[in-house]
Amino acid sequence: MENIKVNVTLDAKGLACPMPIVKTKKAMNTLEAGQVLEVQATDKGSKADIQAWANSAGHQYLGTIEEGDVLKHYLRKSSNDSSIERKHPNVTSNDELEKKLDANENIVVLDVREAAEYAFNHIPNAVSIPLGEIEERLSELNKDDETYVVCRTGSRSDLAAQKLAENGFSNVINVVPGMSAWTGKTNTLNK
Amino acid sequence: MSKKVAIIASNGGMFDAYKVFNIANAAAATDQEVAIFFTFEGLNLIHKDAYKQLPMPEGKEHFAEGFANANVPAIPELVAMAQEMGVKFIGCQMTMDVMGLEKDSFVEGIEVGGAVTFLEFAKDADVTLTF
Known part of the structure; x- marks a missing residue:
């Protein structure tokens, strides 16, 4: 499969709970609003955890791709883009x-x-x-x-x-x- | 508005330590404000020497291998991580008096207080857990 373009990739492979989440939080701090983070993990619990974490922290969970033992999670950092006033008339x-x-x-x-x-x-x-x-x-x-x-x-x-x-x-x-x-x-x- | 998580740690085994610090780290990583009140055997979890070699429950020693295979961080690492993310540690003064322990027996950066110190934090907590 072709690689999905992201802004930052985090390698959390081989880490046990709660490390993938802790690392994800730290990595997310380095992104700008609206940018996309890919988290690679082997912790099977991370799929549910990443979604819950994103939901709680206000980020957008895009999805997960499984490649063998590796789970690739995709997250988009929260942006307040829904609060901007729209200007295009059509x-x-x-x-x-x-x-x-x-x-x-x-x-x-x-x-x-x-x-x-x-x-x-x-x-x-x-x-x-x-x-x-x-x-x-x-x-x-x-x-x-x-x-x-x-x-x-x-x-x-x-x-x-x-x-x-x-x-x-x-x-x-x-x-x-x-x-x-x-x-x-x-x-x-x-x- | 961040949520508050109040944890009471009152047992001193290795499993207890993982329960406490995994939840605390996960909560802190989710931008929640976390305080842990360490009381009675729970003080072992932040004792400078004891926390490096917490006992497994009797008969469960064979899990040591599982911990190693799962690449679970050591307790001191989890403690450092929690502190780095702003988790507040409160040592129980009364227990310390009973056990003859001083504040410098524990990891850096803890507060020492009585039950009211913890209750003050916990009174408007969204989640309260006891281990």
């Missing part, structure tokens, strides 16, 4: 996007979450370009496409939609709230 709902997808309309879905978030769960055929990479990867997109931008809660996609509009994209729509409440079809990673 907005639609999850339901409206789902209808367009079901009708096979000629649209592009751009997912601006981190690669690890995308890997675990995304709308089929969505294009993955994390918010932080948008400017350098504009050439991968077509300015005339009807482009629906999604993230988890609608905030990062708002910023991305503004960037696209500034760069001459005329038909950009922010999807709110986005993947946190998405009930339509998805491609998920086999966990």
